[in-house]
Amino acid sequence: MQKDPNRVPGEPMTLNFGPQHPATHGTLRIVVELDGETVVKATPHLGYLHTGFEKLGEHHDYNQYIVVTDRMNYLSPLSNNFGYVLAVEKLLDIQVPERCEYVRVILAELSRIADHMVWLGMGALDLGAFTVMLYGFEEREKLYSIFEKTTGARLTTSYTRVGGLLRDIYDGFEEDVRMFLSTFPKTLKEVHTLLTRNRIWMDRTKDVGVVSAEDAIDYGFTGPCLRASGVDWDLRKAEPYSYYEKFDFDVPVGANGDVYDRYLVRMEEMIQSGRIIQQALDNLPDGPVNVDDYKISLPTKEDAYGNIEGLIHHFKIIMDGHGVQPPAGEVYCATESPNGELGFYIVSDGSGKAYRIRIRPPSFIHFQALPHMIEGGMVADIVAVLGSLNIIAGELDR
Amino acid sequence: MSEGQEVTAEEQQPLVVQKVQEQYPDAILDVSDARGELTITVRKEGIYELMAFLKSDSELAYNFLADVTAVDYSLMEDVLMKHDYARFTVVYHLLSTERKERLRVKVPVHEKELSIPSMASIWKVANWLERETYDMFGITFDAHPDLRRILMPDDYEGYPLRKDYPLRGRGERETFNFEEQNV
């Protein structure tokens, strides 16, 4: 921080920001030391939403835990479901049917759009652009109704299962999604006209919270935040999973690593997600969505009620101490969630419950760099930077 | 862990194992390559230098530390036996963005001397990840810049992710300190 030699030094002031503050989107707390309007030092405090997710993983069986993953990053629960079951499937060493992968990809990308929409709305709201929030939530409601029709719940979806899905998509899913795809770019365009070249927006976001490419890697940034700093790194391209290598899409990369770039990267990502969904819908294969293995997938209703084998298999999967039992071993599986690398590290001892589940949360790691980004800046920038990182408290504290 | 095939023949060894063996001949305790994930188990002594080497070596270039965590193996007898009854294992997940390769480094830690050098000066991201590991397991990180509890309240007792800690806690839910400082 540059000290102005002519400035009469005043008393430094300590400001407590949070844990209940409108701009914290949940429960974070930052204690900032101010010299006038300038932030001298910032100390984040967290843990206000610590829920014990990792401990719970040791007490739930593999399918039960899907429910818990919903509640982690509640802006995009489907991405969490997806990442988690991928890890378990890697542990089991099974390959789910093609149709299942496609549906998962479509839903994960839809939830990326939903996540970015809320991020956009709330981030803009924090900087005073109220209209954009209503735009974002409008689109999100459309997505919610698709999710609800598919999974049965608006937010806590729990849609994936180890080795497949809860059920196949409904008739008319394709039309609904295509309908959405045809309208949402219009909203994005409107948002672009509202914000992208808006003087106030640019003044408040350009050159604010800058992170260089080296720092971004050093701080473990992933996802849009890393790409905004100019690093071309996307797990969907670098370590393709679930047929992502088959889809043609671009990875937007920023240049300055400031709030404005993070905004642009996310805006472009939504368009690219739209492209992926389009391709996945065009090539959606037919067939089952669950693996054909009675030790992993539940039998159909007809089987469970109609014949004794079906009933026994159903019983075995549901009963405590049976169920899905991966071989002993460990696995780390990372997926590109809307916020960045969401990793699940699972240690199995061969029983029906995980021995240890560790979640690598992108928000936790991004939040760590906050002092680096705001120290030396103005107090008003804290809100802009915090918004641009998209910190989800559920994922931050777990 | 003795899963997958132990790599024995010298020429089959992955590059990182070769290089580490060259540089630090008796650091590696075990190598496994299960499910396409390369794991090396190494000695605690000299771990800091080893990690610095993994990052700075131009051929390896593990520039990205994805995760730091620990596992309490006290209920897994076979693993315990293998590592001389070291109760905890600190697990690092490294990634090289250039080579697009991941590496898992596991370091057994005995309960008697529950500490390990901090990597915060190599990767900045290690700072909070290590704090969380300390908070949850009680493993101290030597030379850590700011080792405090991070998720649990400061006056919390016990380490929740240890295997002997009950899921519902030891009554902290009823008796927690209500007078939180400077809220």
Added chain:
Amino acid sequence: MGLESQLGDNIFTTTIDKFVNWGRKNSLWPMPFGTACCAIEMMATLASKFDLSRFGAEAIRFSPRQSDLLIVSGRISIKMMPVLKKIYDQMPDPKWVISMGACASTGGVFDTYTLVQGVDGFIPVDIYLPGCPPRPEDLIDAVIQIQHIVEQESVSPKRQSGAIAS
């Protein structure tokens, strides 16, 4: 009644209680204490599709000193509970509390070492709203229920029935 017919069309008579309650119930100022997933649904309730302002409760105030309806939405950990209590204490009387979602009411699916199993152990709750998360319609319904409760209140201390001691 007789009086009203004398006064003409433009003047109504009523009791002070009714008048004050009518004003209060149609201008609830919520203090959203949103911590987790439920907060997202609370935000959805405020946004355009569901629009809580139809029920006069859209004036969100993030300062407890300006609000009279506390909506606890989300998981409350033992680290958070003192904060919540403090916020409740800062709210001026009369005040009402909605405990939104399974977590705030009972701990929900998280019976773990760090979560408070129901905020009603620490602050009085008027409406328990079930669901995980409750739908926006549910939250609107809860606000209407609160309005019914408000109608029963009285400004006179003597007639206050079942009011929360504070």
